[in-house]
Amino acid sequence: MIADRVRKFFVIGFVIVFFSYLFGPLLLMSVSAFNSSAFPRVSPFECFTVEWFAVLAQDATLMEGLRNSLFIGFGVVLIAVPMGLAGALMLTQVNPRVRPWYYTIVISPILIPGVVLGISTLVFWDRLGTMFGASYDSIFYDGIFLTIVGQSTFIAAYAMLVFISRLQRFDTAQEEAALDLGATNVQAFRKVLLPFLKPAIGSAAVLAFLASFENYNTTVFTIVSESTLTTVLASKVRYGINPSISALAVVIVVLTLVGAVFYEILQRREAAAAKASEAVARGETATRAQQAALYADPAVIIALLVFIAGFGTVYFAGTLGVDECKVAVKEEKQRLARERTKMRQSLEMFKGAAPGVQTAPATTAPKVRAKGTEGYENVFAPSNLEETVDSDSPAQQKQQEQPEEKVESPGKSQFQNIFDPANLQQQSGSGGTN
């Protein structure tokens, strides 16, 4: 039906626009990482090079910021995931009338502006440090500690959301059965609930790490004197950037892609293994076919080969012939610049020096005169080379406007008064006032 076709068209169009809006800047940035121009740009694309990755690796402040970001990320995961789990479990246990208020309080760190969280963390620990009389080297003022603590406040809430959605599908009868069969509460938690939550713990950990890695609002206040990757990038952008930032974006995108591909491969292997087990349980096949080991799995091998081939191609394309390409680009730019100056010069000469071809009115002629060139106006005019007696032609009229008199020898007409000693005072005077 036409309505269905129209709807499908709009849905597909919306998806295309959505993804291009989301990934367009990332794509352009990735392309600009391989351009040899000093400012990140996509057009004109000068030379395909991988030199910016080397520049990135040698940037000491950026590398230190990256190390700090990774360390803080791991710290936040260690603190925020257990806190989120505790908060989610509490939500199931608390009195149903209190539940909305409890939920609002625990979810509020996500909603509070990040700058407020950062400032409050900083001020709180500063007050605490003053109370204990701690010095500025102590932990109360340490940027890494403050950032881990400050980020954990709202990242624990993110983790809690993940656990809540997973817990909603949990059948509490399983836990009650374990308790009935003689398990202690700790045993029931450890052996029944935690294995059920394992996928949620994994996704909460990844979410916590990524949220901590990309956080800027809170970090910029709590990081005190250190730096993380985001703060280094923000300060770089203000002072001028080169494509090494784009190279960093490419590295992150490629890491994500590689991780996603291998994760997908692992998922498919697990799904295939589960299906094979089900077939055995249903009695269709006698024994389970042996699944290939991870390193022998054809999908893994193909993926590895594709990635290695891709990296190798990009590396060789970006290092062979780059210098010649850059020299060629530079020469091209110089040639263009020379042509432009030549055009400008001929245009000026054209306008100011040729009396036979009056392109501009005579009033504009004095304007193009440079300092110290009075008397030289019509030097390059070809008509000056011949005998100039005719007074009707416009060339003669222009010449007669000059203060010089008519001379006998050709070409000397404009230089008449130059070597006259009497004119020395005049020339220096007129030259001095200009």
Add this chain to the structure above:
Amino acid sequence: MGASWLRIHWRVVIPFAKPGITSGCTMVFMLTAGALAAPQILGGPSSLWFTQIIYQWFNTGGNWPRGSAYAIILLVSTILIVLLVMKIFKVKLGEIAK
């Protein structure tokens, strides 16, 4: 019962989705109101955000108490706006917290 597609959406689907819509709107509003990175990098001097002013008072202004006061103002005003919008659209807190 013969209602048009538009009427179904307006009268049935959207009122059911109201808590979800409100929750999403609240989240987007709070995250945007408290953003600092995007205006710092993308904005120019003619468009100064409140969070940028707070940051400036901490960084170059050196007046932490004043910056903290501004941060409290930001927090209270955003919370008030969210509560006001929730009251106008008759969404109760308990509905968002399922």
